Amino acid sequence: MPLLAAVGITPMRVAGKGAHWLWGKCKPAVVTAIVLVGALKLTSYIQRQNRRKKWNNAGKDVVVLHSFPRGKFCPNLSPFVVKLETYLRMAAIPYELDTVEPIGPKGKCPWITLNGEEIADSQLIMEKLSKLYGKNFSTHLSEEQKALALSMRIMIEEHFLWCLILWRYIIDEGRSFFNGMIVPKVFHVVFFLLKRYLKKACHMQGIGRHSYEEIEEMGRKDLAALSSWLGDKPFFMGEKPTEVDCAIFGMLSQIQWNSAGSPYLHMLESDFVNLSAYCLRVKEKFWPDWNKCLYPPVE
Numbered sequence: 001m002p003l004l005a006a007v008g009i010t011p012m013r014v015a016g017k018g019a020h021w022l023w024g025k026c027k028p029a030v031v032t033a034i035v036l037v038g039a040l041k042l043t044s045y046i047q048r049q050n051r052r053k054k055w056n057n058a059g060k061d062v063v064v065l066h067s068f069p070r071g072k073f074c075p076n077l078s079p080f081v082v083k084l085e086t087y088l089r090m091a092a093i094p095y096e097l098d099t100v101e102p103i104g105p106k107g108k109c110p111w112i113t114l115n116g117e118e119i120a121d122s123q124l125i126m127e128k129l130s131k132l133y134g135k136n137f138s139t140h141l142s143e144e145q146k147a148l149a150l151s152m153r154i155m156i157e158e159h160f161l162w163c164l165i166l167w168r169y170i171i172d173e174g175r176s177f178f179n180g181m182i183v184p185k186v187f188h189v190v191f192f193l194l195k196r197y198l199k200k201a202c203h204m205q206g207i208g209r210h211s212y213e214e215i216e217e218m219g220r221k222d223l224a225a226l227s228s229w230l231g232d233k234p235f236f237m238g239e240k241p242t243e244v245d246c247a248i249f250g251m252l253s254q255i256q257w258n259s260a261g262s263p264y265l266h267m268l269e270s271d272f273v274n275l276s277a278y279c280l281r282v283k284e285k286f287w288p289d290w291n292k293c294l295y296p297p298v299e
């Protein structure tokens, strides 16, 4: 090595010469690639800006709800979209749907654009809209009842959700998912990536470390708790529907209409029939146009 260095051959010089030779050979291809990527990025930026211009012009106080495309049996395969859309209907807030950009500023679906502002997370959106439109459906509840409603929402959204994710994407291998909405073919090919991502997420959350029997039992306990609290009441907090109904209906709608063959659907049909009847009741009250909101629409 010292000998080579003495005649001026150092690793840096060899690398430099190599890069120079490569650049000379590949220059046109590299320049073309840079121009192409640049053009693609610019086009996508312009399209993004144009979409925003359109959404900002939706009209004052009109919500643009960004979500996944419509489902075949339930308007959406996201419990959080069904939750938010049910709230918009409950509060009679005007909204329009966008399915071009379902993932929002926090990397999740749904999100909304309202008067040029982008807001993410179904719960934060509902709280914001509740103030803006003066639509709070829980004012008549005692502090104790509000605490109970919050606990039920967290149980269903932060615990039961994982039981369902695990069933939908890992156990069922996405069958009910692909059956429930029209998905581009390429998505079928790359489904293994989504499955891998969700498996990792379930492991990180902790639920993925249990056996499937244990997870199913945890899910059953959540549904049993909801069923016994609901009892014969029409809605979770009594005679009148409140915000927690949106969250619970959002999740139960996924069992009722998007989980054919799942143990959770079986539970709704056998042990917790009041939850199944509740789904039909909320659907009837807030989704009279349900069939038209499916894709393809049902006459």
Ligand SMILES: N[C@@H](CCC(=O)N[C@@H](CS)C(=O)NCC(=O)O)C(=O)O
Pocket (backbone or CB within 6 Å): 077, 078, 079, 080, 107, 108, 109, 110, 120, 121, 122, 123
């Ligand atoms: N806390 C959020 C949860 C939303 C959420 O988890 N959405 C799912 C679809 S159902 C999502 O976008 N997942 C994408 C991801 O986790 O990367 C909300 O209430 O909006």
